[in-house]
Amino acid sequence: MxxxxxxxxxxxxxxxxxxxxxxxxxxxxxxxxxxxxxxxxxxxxxxxxxxxxxxxxxFLDSLLSLDGPVLDYPGTGDVLADLRQQIYAAVDLLATPPYGPLYRALVGEAQHNPAVAAGLNERFIRPQTDKTIARFKAAQDAGQVASRFDLDLVMTILSGPLYYRFLISQEPMTRDYVDRVLDALFTGMSPAAKD
Amino acid sequence: MxxxxxxxxxxxxxxxxxxxxxxxxxxxxxxxxxxxxxxxxxxxxxxxxxxxxxxxxxFLDSLLSLDGPVLDYPGTGDVLADLRQQIYAAVDLLATPPYGPLYRALVGEAQHNPAVAAGLNERFIRPQTDKTIARFKAAQDAGQVASRFDLDLVMTILSGPLYYRFLISQEPMTRDYVDRVLDALFTGMSPAAKD
DNA sequence: TCAGAACGGCACGGCACGTGCCGTACTGCG
DNA sequence: CGCAGTACGGCACGTGCCGTGCCGTTCTGA
Structure with a gap:
């Protein structure tokens, strides 16, 4: 109509x-x-x-009608630097009232309301995921990321730790935390040869 | 009283x-x-x-009155194997009705109710985190995990990807997914020397 | 046997839900 | 310019659940 x-x-x-x-x-x-x-x-x-x-x-429509600009990757040529800046922006946004509490509430609602969960995924998570995968694919081609790394896991492994802190432990989202996570993820858990 | x-x-x-x-x-x-x-x-x-x-x-009390047994690490001596088994158990539990939906609802409620969030952390997340850190500390001492790896990040980095799939993308929790995440985490994203 | 706590039954005012009805303001077309 | 048609505001309604109060009853341990 x-x-x-x-x-x-x-x-x-x-x-x-x-x-x-x-x-x-x-x-x-x-x-x-x-x-x-x-x-x-x-x-x-x-x-x-x-x-x-x-x-x-x-609420979903209201919240998604806000953002837009902050979420694109800068083009420094270095994946890790690009990534860091992008995640900094996201973390800064969540630390700026009232975005953190509002987004937390939206994700909470998505746990009870499948329509909200679907909308959140289609309209926010999926586009964001696509951008991240594309950026990583380019990095892989440039030899900055292990070629055997499973690109489908990128979003889960990068964002997962952030969401965990945001939703579960509910501790403050800081740039220092981002740095530590990125460092750990790029290095891996296995004992390095140089150890 | x-x-x-x-x-x-x-x-x-x-x-x-x-x-x-x-x-x-x-x-x-x-x-x-x-x-x-x-x-x-x-x-x-x-x-x-x-x-x-x-x-x-x-609801928090009701749900936490259930579990108990499933959550301890087996003692195989190999961190990765222990970890895999432990996460398998968690994923299997979430895939067994009605635990998945109930736990999802609990975490959702925790986004609106600070008391629930605090209780969930103190009574479930924190003990689980302590166990995991202890297991990793032992692994580090045995040289199975990089000595420079930040133990405070263990829970975030391991559980984060699982919670992301469980709460955000809301796709099925499978053992295959666990395997892929563990593999990626231990290897790291950096291009390996052997690449 | 008795004091006291915990309980069930019943009822209440309050609030927000989602919907229905009706009269009104607005817009684009003839 | 006048006439549809649509979206709207105002008002009201029945419903469900909230959290609480009162009162009489049941259970327990001293």
């Missing part, structure tokens, strides 16, 4: 998502209600339910 | 936790209600609220 008043509708959609993010910051996602979003946005509940089937879907 | 009727109270506590797990399997954690647990357990709501401050706390 195509809207006949596209600008008007689009404006309202944006206002609603902004209200959602504002309230999520103030009260936390868990206490967020559609009623409160409607009131803050100056909109009736119908207008929200007409656009999103659930609180989770609304 | 120490209960005067310990056995009676303990019995009811167990019945409530069993009802919680049963209902969580049937309806999913998101739709779980205290009222339904009370009804299933044949107990009044007071009796539940007297023991747990929130649905999350109840």
């Amino acid at each position: 195509i809207s006949i008043q596209p600008e008007r509708a689009a404006t309202r959609t944006i206002v609603i998502m902004q209200a959602t993010l504002a309230l999520a910051q103030e009260t936390g996602y868990a206490k967020l209600t559609i009623e409160a979003v409607a009131a803050r946005a100056g909109v009736s509940k119908h207008t929200i339910y007409r656009r999103w089937p659930s609180k989770g879907a609304l | 120490i209960s005067i009727q310990p056995e009676r109270a303990a019995t009811r506590t167990i019945v409530i936790m069993q009802a919680t797990l049963a209902l969580a399997q049937e309806t999913g954690y998101a739709k779980l209600t205290i009222e339904a647990v009370a009804a299933r357990a044949g107990v009044s709501k007071h009796t539940i609220y007297r023991r747990w401050p929130s649905k999350g706390a109840l």
Whole structure:
């Protein structure tokens, strides 16, 4: 169904998502209600339910409507340097309120709501994964990464430790931590010949 | 406050936790209600609220009252073999209904409820981490792991990729995946001399 | 046998859910 | 310019669950 008043509708959609993010910051996602979003946005509940089937879907759209710029790889020619800068940017973003708590809530919601999990993967995780794999493929061709390294595992092995700290141990995300993880991953666990 | 009727109270506590797990399997954690647990357990709501401050706390206790045995390292003398067996056990457990969905829900709840996050860490993650670090320390002393490898990162780097797959991409947890991750981690990403 | 704690039953006010109805404001077409 | 058609706001409703209060009952150990 195509809207006949596209600008008007689009404006309202944006206002609603902004209200959602504002309230999520103030009260936390868990206490967020559609009623409160409607009131803050100056909109009736119908207008929200007409656009999103659930609180989770609304929140997913609201949060993904933010980012965009920060996530591309610089082109220094050195994988490790590129990688480090990219992960620095991600970690800095998560450390900048209110992104950390909001993203944490989104991932939490994805554990209960399969539609949110699917949307998160398709619209954020997958594109990010594709970029990372492409960058590693180039690095492999340039001899900067072991040729036998399984590219399908890149995202898991690189991001996994970050998500673990972010979601499980819930300790602060620092650049120092990024450095230590990268160092460990590139070196590997096996006793080196030079040891 | 120490209960005067310990056995009676303990019995009811167990019945409530069993009802919680049963209902969580049937309806999913998101739709779980205290009222339904009370009804299933044949107990009044007071009796539940007297023991747990929130649905999350109840669920945490219920789930952690299950495990126990599966989680220790075998003593084969080879770190990699020990590790593989231990992670196999964890992955098998998550693949056995209803553990996967229940644990996923618990971690999801931990993203919204700091008390649940703290309890999960103290009572499950931290002990598990200590065991893993101890096993790696022994391996390091035996020269099976690089001496310069940062032991504080062991849990993050080993478990991170597993949690990433479990929570983010939400693909099946298989032994093959475990093998590939372990292989990559021990080898490292740097181009090997033998390449 | 008795005191005291824990309990079940019942009820309550409060809140947010999701939906229905109706009158109104807006837009593009004839 | 007037007329669809659509999206909207306001209001209201029934429902489900929340967390708590009261009161009478059951169980336990001294």
